[in-house]
Amino acid sequence: xxxxxxxxxxxxxxxxxxxxxxxxxxxxxxxxxxxxxxxxxxxxxxxxxxxxxxxxxxxxxxxxxxxxxxxxxxxxxxxxxxxxxxxxxxxxxxxxxxxxxxxxxxxxxxxxxxxxxxxxxxxxxxxxxxxxxxxxxxxxxxxxxxxxxxxxxxxxxxxxxxxxxxxxxxxxxxxxxxxxxxxxxxxxxxxxxxxxxxxxx
Amino acid sequence: xxxxxxxxxxxxxxxxxxxxxxxxxxxxxxxxxxxxxxxxxxxxxxxxxxxxxxxxxxxxxxxxxxxxxxxxxxxxxxxxxxxxxxxxxxxxxxxxxxxxxxxxxxxxxxxxxxxxxxxxxxxxxxxxxxxxxxxxxxxxxxxxxxxxxxxxxxxxxxxxxxxxxxxxxxxxxxxxxxxxxxxxxxxxxxxxxxxxxxxxxxxxxxxxxxxxxxxxxxxxxxxxxxxxxxxxxxxxxxxxxxxxxxxxxxxxxxxxxxxxxxxxxxxxxxxxxxxxxxxxxxxxxxxxxxxxxxxxxxxxxxxxxxxxxxxxxxxxxxxxxxxxxxxxxxxxxxxxxxxxxxxxxxxxxxxxxxxxxxxxxxxxxxxxxxxxxxxxxxxxxxxxx
Numbered sequence: 210x211x212x213x214x215x216x217x218x219x220x221x222x223x224x225x226x227x228x229x230x231x232x233x234x235x236x237x238x239x240x241x242x243x244x245x246x247x248x249x250x251x252x253x254x255x256x257x258x259x260x261x262x263x264x265x266x267x268x269x270x271x272x273x274x275x276x277x278x279x280x281x282x283x284x285x286x287x288x289x290x291x292x293x294x295x296x297x298x299x300x301x302x303x304x305x306x307x308x309x310x311x312x313x314x315x316x317x318x319x320x321x322x323x324x325x326x327x328x329x330x331x332x333x334x335x336x337x338x339x340x341x342x343x344x345x346x347x348x349x350x351x352x353x354x355x356x357x358x359x360x361x362x363x364x365x366x367x368x369x370x371x372x373x374x375x376x377x378x379x380x381x382x383x384x385x386x387x388x389x390x391x392x393x394x395x396x397x398x399x400x401x402x403x404x405x406x407x408x409x410x
Numbered sequence: 411x412x413x414x415x416x417x418x419x420x421x422x423x424x425x426x427x428x429x430x431x432x433x434x435x436x437x438x439x440x441x442x443x444x445x446x447x448x449x450x451x452x453x454x455x456x457x458x459x460x461x462x463x464x465x466x467x468x469x470x471x472x473x474x475x476x477x478x479x480x481x482x483x484x485x486x487x488x489x490x491x492x493x494x495x496x497x498x499x500x501x502x503x504x505x506x507x508x509x510x511x512x513x514x515x516x517x518x519x520x521x522x523x524x525x526x527x528x529x530x531x532x533x534x535x536x537x538x539x540x541x542x543x544x545x546x547x548x549x550x551x552x553x554x555x556x557x558x559x560x561x562x563x564x565x566x567x568x569x570x571x572x573x574x575x576x577x578x579x580x581x582x583x584x585x586x587x588x589x590x591x592x593x594x595x596x597x598x599x600x601x602x603x604x605x606x607x608x609x610x611x612x613x614x615x616x617x618x619x620x621x622x623x624x625x626x627x628x629x630x631x632x633x634x635x636x637x638x639x640x641x642x643x644x645x646x647x648x649x650x651x652x653x654x655x656x657x658x659x660x661x662x663x664x665x666x667x668x669x670x671x672x673x674x675x676x677x678x679x680x681x682x683x684x685x686x687x688x689x690x691x692x693x694x695x696x697x698x699x700x701x702x703x704x705x706x707x708x709x710x711x712x713x714x715x716x717x718x719x720x721x722x723x724x725x726x727x728x729x730x731x732x733x734x735x736x737x738x739x740x741x742x743x744x745x746x747x748x749x750x751x752x753x754x755x756x757x758x759x760x761x762x763x764x765x766x767x768x769x770x771x772x773x774x775x776x777x778x779x780x781x782x783x784x785x786x787x788x789x790x791x792x793x794x795x
Contacts, residue, residue: 211660237724237725238511238514238726238728239511239514241728268639269642269744273755275744275753276600282752284748286727287742305742307729307757308586311655314655314660319729326497341640341641342640342762344448346762367467368467370468
């Protein structure tokens with residue numbers, strides 16, 4: 210059982226007039242449609258959904274990070290309404306939230322927030338103050354995708370070690386390999402090494 | 411890997427300074443039997459009292475999700491066995507359930523019943539092993555676990571005859587199961603179900619009124635209901651605090667709406683309730699198994715049109731979740747129409763159930779930390795993925 214998403218969209222637009230919220234249709238048979246929310250205001254939207262008694266979305270079950278190096282691909286998965294602006298073709302990082310109500314037994318309500326790009330402007334408001342369950346999950350997305358969650362109380366790497374520098378879940382991540390330890394590096398190994406040091410010829 | 415990871419390098423035992431020379435910093439784990447695997451907690455103690463507890467993850471991290479993005483949908487099925495390796499068949503079902511949602515695949519009757527039987531047997535395994543492990547955490551080394559593992563072994567034998575593997579089953583497929591039940595298998599499950607009740611009676615008799623167990627678990631680690639829901643805690647942990655939320659009832663996946671069973675609820679949410687709730691859940695699982703075995707129909711064990719090779723779900727996304735033995739086990743999949751998932755996300759119950767571990771332990775003794783961690787019931791294959 211899920212609430213009709215159009216009704217929630219209307220409600221949110223009435224209650225939070227300054228926040229950009231748009232419907233995204235899911236073409237899959239699951240028909241789990243989602244709301245694309247302004248990344249800076251996602252926590253306010255979550256707080257409204259949690260604290261409005263008629264909605265009472267009290268369980269933030271899952272937080273997923275996604276990397277979209279090609280932003281147009283995101284529009285195919287989460288289709289914008291006709292006439293709405295399409296996603297930035299330059300690519301961005303996206304975070305999805307699956308909310309449920311334990312008292313009303315409905316869900317999932319899917320929210321999504323997007324960063325402006327994949328390098329400089331990668332900030333999304335943290336929802337930890339509203340839902341504690343996001344604490345480790347946001348840390349994981351920070352660790353593996355590099356999303357900066359503003360307002361997170363303890364934003365550190367969680368699965369990788371602290372000195373690690375890259376974000377391994379990104380689509381363009383190149384995994385390290387053991388070529389440095391090869392006693393006599395040759396053909397295939399040297400070929401792979403070029404991925405890491407493209408200018409070292 | 412060029413530099414030593416910092417999480418190994420800090421002083422593991424003692425850290426004193428001018429303003430906190432009374433505080434003792436203890437690194438609990440990662441190689442410690444009470445941490446249920448390679449899990450570490452940085453605990454700061456004032457005498458015996460916990461004043462800070464920071465979990466450290468990642469020792470078993472292998473980026474399961476990234477690996478799954480680089481292979482076909484079906485290729486991840488055996489890897490889900492390795493998430494929570496105590497309950498591989500539940501993991502199989504959760505993943506198959508999410509993919510079936512994503513692609514709109516029907517599952518035939520017989521396969522639905524087979525899945526329920528396997529999932530409830532898995533719940534028996536998990537909760538029985540849990541009872542053995544937590545008694546070990548409290549100092550009853552060996553004996554309780556041996557009783558538990560004796561029973562687990564009987565179920566693993568059944569799994570071996572059905573799937574060919576005791577633990578790494580790789581049994582469910584999108585649209586059904588891999589093969590049919592061998593002859594006489596269901597009857598053997600029936601015998602096991604009838605023998606399981608007396609085993610639970612015996613185990614409970616040893617535990618319920620045991621003075622050591624009572625003093626170690628009652629009023630230990632309880633948190634208010636609202637805090638648990640807000641912290642994303644699911645499964646027996648949440649129901650032990652009295653929140654009536656079981657996905658088998660809330661969002662009946664498969665055919666769970668056809669069975670009569672109750673959802674046991676605790677009152678206090680302490681470690682004692684968490685142990686007892688699992689015993690009560692096992693009794694309900696036996697009820698479900700009896701009904702499922704009695705109703706088990708004939709027919710195909712997989713949808714005849716289920717596609718095994720070159721399987722490409724339609725473009726879109728789906729989040730599917732089941733009530734795993736440890737809590738809500740979900741898979742979030744994004745398909746771009748190719749043979750590999752564009753995004754494959756596991757919602758691991760053991761990992762998220764650890765969110766409030768510090769809140770539960772603050773102000774208690776170090777020895778309670780071990781019991782509380784045991785009562786959360788984690789498996790590191792799933793926590794670190």
